Amino acid sequence: DLLVVQHFFKVGQQRGQGRAMLLCLAQQLAEQLDGFAEVLEPVVKQHGDGAALPGLRDVFQTFLAAPLASATQLRCSGNGG
Numbered sequence: 001d002l003l004v005v006q007h008f009f010k011v012g013q014q015r016g017q018g019r020a021m022l023l024c025l026a027q028q029l030a031e032q033l034d035g036f037a038e039v040l041e042p043v044v045k046q047h048g049d050g051a052a053l054p055g056l057r058d059v060f061q062t063f064l065a066a067p068l069a070s071a072t073q074l075r076c077s078g079n080g081g
Contacts, residue, residue, distance in 0.1 A: 005029060018056045023049060026063040035071035043067055 005028040030037040043062060050059045 005032075019050055019059050022056065022059050022063055026067070029064070029068065033071060035074045036067060039067040039070040039074070
């Protein structure tokens with residue numbers, strides 16, 4: 001399986017807005033990948049927009065890497081979408 005998500009920065013928009021980019025990618029995955037929304041929902045309830053997380057690596061791990069691993073595990077076990 002191949003999955004592509006993307007985020008484009010507008011002209012003049014700071015590329016330092018990594019947190020917004022990561023959340024945008026997570027939203028795209030939630031809309032397109034079976035099982036991702038279900039594992040992302042409790043993360044969003046707990047962390048909101050991730051502003052309290054200390055850095056981009058933490059935002060990536062919390063909103064993308066960990067939920068993606070969980071959704072993949074659910075799909076492989078036959079319990080997801």
